[in-house]
Amino acid sequence: MMPAVAEERRAPRIVGVEFPFGHAFGMPGDKSMQRRILEPALRVLAGATAFGTRVDIDIEWPVPLREAYKAWQPKEPSPIVRKFLETRG
């Protein structure tokens, strides 16, 4: 979900998806989509020949951005986010 961060943190093999947090393998109940993530991930695991290999998967999240952006977030802000928001005033 954040392949650029994985690159910065020096992950040796990376598969990127442009999905909301909590959905690494896709939509609930969509086995076909889940397979379109897991299978390439396995191919990268076994087939990458050099450190830093990154493969981004071209699947558009099938929910409008505004809706998906809200949907992944917890109903209550996490403790660190609450602290961050309080500090910011």
Next chain:
Amino acid sequence: MIVDSYRFLPRSFRPIYEGRGPFPGEESPVWAPFAKRLGASRIALLTSAGLYLKSSQPPFDVAREQDNPEWGDPSWRSIPAGADPADIAVAHLHINDQDIRADPEIVLPARLLEQLASEGVVGSATSEHLSVMGYQDRSLEGWRQETLPKLIKWLGHQQADGVILAPA
């Protein structure tokens, strides 16, 4: 197509993640060649979604995190590949877990991996998989000192040739 890593992240949080570089001491590349054929390899999964089994495992300690927002539970759970989805719960304060509870395969696709094993895409899947809670103390001290060595040992016992790490 290049994935936008920040598409779903609130804009004000972006500087927390972007341009931070590697953790101190982890600047050098780490590389382990994968020598075996995928179709002859045993594969494990690791999710950071904070999954646990309601019937037999304690949840990750979110109460302590509520009291100390800088802290995250560094413990881990093993999730049997054939676990009843209704028995899988989530303890993670940073995501909405509704979709995960509806279909845990979106973070830990154990049944799909079993299917890929039956088709010969992979040799086999481990009988259990790993779950951690991805929000951790910034120093990663508990994670490095206690959790990681145990996970590596566990993966050895499971005779895993490779592991897919799935962030939540």
